[in-house]
Amino acid sequence: MPASELGEAKKELKTRVVVIIAVAIVVAIVSGMFIIAYLICKSRTKFKEKMENSVIIDRRIESQKEELELPFFDLATIEKATDNFSSKYKLGEGGFGPVYKGTLIDGQEIAVKRLSQSSGQGLNEFINEVQLIAKLQHRNLVRLLGCCIEAEEKMLIYEYMANKSLDSFIFDQARGKILPWSRRFHIINGIARGLLYLHEDSRLRIIHRDLKASNVLLDSEMNPKISDFGLARTFEKNQTEGNTNRVVGTYGYMAPEYAIDGLFSIKSDVFSFGILLLEIISGKKNRGFYHPNHSLNLIGHAxxxxxxxxxxxxxxxxSDDPCTLPEMLRCIHEKIHLMQIHHRASINYLQPMRCLLHY
Structure with missing residues (x-):
């Protein structure tokens, strides 16, 4: 090819490359602008919905103040009690938001559950917990002392539980050694009493739907108290079953019919109680259980x-005390009994817990 034609070909190729790059840049910029505009619009919509939900919740709680008979704390009091939500007083964090330890002016210790600004389901859980737990009174249920609703802050104030949650003991080899069988049996009975109260003796029949080791708190005397009612549902006295398209809770504690089909009832909580029973006895988590000789989970192993x-x-x-062996066997037997009757609707699911309490 003559040198003159080769030079023109190179120039033409270079021009094409420049045009392609320019077009690509323009397309990228335009696409980026559309994406940014979409994200901003979506963010504003979510923020608007969140603010609207927040206003609705404020109004609902405000209208129910007298009915709830629940003290309302001002934000300044809570900020002072927690040293302005200092990280050194942070006890933990869940889907609802962080939890802080605080001390009121009179010396009373409290636990402050602060709704996270980024919490998706937290607003619904907040109103659910306020409406339910404010009306419950039982020594094996955590006590709600009040709430704080000010500006964009929404907080629940509970009694402080000195020994935190049950899972911090039973799943820790060192701390588990200071939890003898007599104390574990006491904890099992306390959880059973609290659950029976929710299902039968309270003014509202309540299905907890998220009973697990981390939602059982221990006070200074190691008395158990069921906590976290954000996912709980109420039943009419003659209602036996509910259905939901949104399955919530913790896998490993869910009854099969709830995890698969969204069906829940008092049986769902009792199934979770049975799993919790096995975990307290064995010191092993149901999820992630491993045995070198087989591939069974904790239920299958039991x-x-x-x-x-x-x-x-x-x-x-x-245990050096032979008198405790019948109690241990009794607890294992009750869990096995629950496993056997799980799909037989004619069996009263609460009977095994009653037998355990009367043992």
């Missing part, structure tokens, strides 16, 4: 040991 006549191998701690 069933295997029971059928082979070796149920005591499930127990986490050793």
């Amino acid at each position: 069933w295997k040991l029971w059928r082979e006549g070796r149920p005591l191998e499930l127990i986490d701690m050793c």
Whole structure:
């Protein structure tokens, strides 16, 4: 090819490359602008919806102040009690938001559950918890002392539980050793009493839907108290079952019919109680359970040991007192009984818990 034609070909190729790059840049800029505009619009819509929900909740709580008979704390009081939400007083954080320890002017210790600004479901959980737990009174349920609704802040104020949650003991080898069987049995009975109250004795029949080790708090004397009613649902006295398209809770504690089909009832909580029972006895988590000799989960492992006549191998701690062995076996038997009757609707699910309490 002559040199003159080769030069023109190079110039033409260079021009095409420049045009392609320019077009690509323009398309990228225009696309970026559309994406940014969409995100801003979406963000504003979410913020607007959140603010509207927040206003609705404020009005609903304001209209129910007298009915709830719940003290309202001002923001300044809570900020002073928590040293302006200092990180050194932070107890933990969940889907609702962070929890802080605080001390009121009179010396009373409190736990402050602060709704996170980025919490998606927190607003609904907040109003749900205020409406439900404010009307509940039982020694094995955590006590709601009041709430704070000011500016954009929404907080629940609870009694402070010195020993935090049950999972911090039973799943920790060092701390688990200071939790003897007598104390574990006391905790099991306390949880059962609280659950029976929710299902039968309270003014409202309440399905907790998220009973697990981290939602059982322990006071200074290691008395258990069921907490976190953000996902709870109420039933009419003659209602036996509910259905939902939005399954909430914690996998590993959910009854199969709830996890798969969204069906929940008092049986759902009792199934969760059974899982919790196994975890307290064994010191092992149901989720992530591993055994070197088989691939069964904790429930399957417990069933295997029971059928082979070796149920005591499930127990986490050793006991020098032979009198405690019948209690241990009783707890294992009640869980096995719950497993056997799980799909038989004619069986009263609360009976195993009653037997345990009267034992």
